[in-house]
Amino acid sequence: PLDQVSLGRKSWSVLHTLAAYYPDKPTARQSADMDAFLRSFSRLFPCPHCSEEFQANIAKSPPPVRDGRALNRWLCDQHNLVNERLGKPKFDCGKVLDRWRYGWPD
Ligand code: FAD
Numbered sequence: 001p002l003d004q005v006s007l008g009r010k011s012w013s014v015l016h017t018l019a020a021y022y023p024d025k026p027t028a029r030q031s032a033d034m035d036a037f038l039r040s041f042s043r044l045f046p047c048p049h050c051s052e053e054f055q056a057n058i059a060k061s062p063p064p065v066r067d068g069r070a071l072n073r074w075l076c077d078q079h080n081l082v083n084e085r086l087g088k089p090k091f092d093c094g095k096v097l098d099r100w101r102y103g104w105p106d
């Protein structure tokens with residue numbers, strides 16, 4: 001089984017990768033699928049306090065699924081909220097697509 005750290009790291013990898021390849025202008029179907037995916041994920045994530053917190057954050061700030069750029073920013077902000085809670089450094093959200101889609105320039 002995965003420990004909490006590996007589960008978290010792998011889960012963020014999937015979440016950020018899905019967002020990075022999500023279109024800037026999604027179809028109505030894509031928006032509905034992404035909204036349903038994120039809400040289901042937040043309820044099913046097998047770390048009770050993480051799940052509760054993520055659900056509460058989604059209720060406060062719904063994912064902007066009609067706009068791919070805004071969605072990447074939102075997810076980066078969500079991850080930064082967890083980073084802050086855990087005392088980890090804040091990630092620069094201007095670099096989120098370099099990290100999760102295009103790679104770092106040399
Ligand atoms: P991670 O935080 O897993 O990050 C992986 C990589 O993502 C980093 O190396 C970095 O390159 C990149 N990254 C970092 N920040 C960002 C960002 N803001 N945007 C884009 N990319 C970024 N753990 C708890 O102990 N308590 C919690 O309440 C908790 N809630 C969680 C909620 C969710 C939805 C998820 C998916 C995980 C949660 N975790 C929680 C796990 C925690 O966030 C980390 O995944 C885990 O501690 C491992 O951390 P890490 O240092 O390996 O890097």
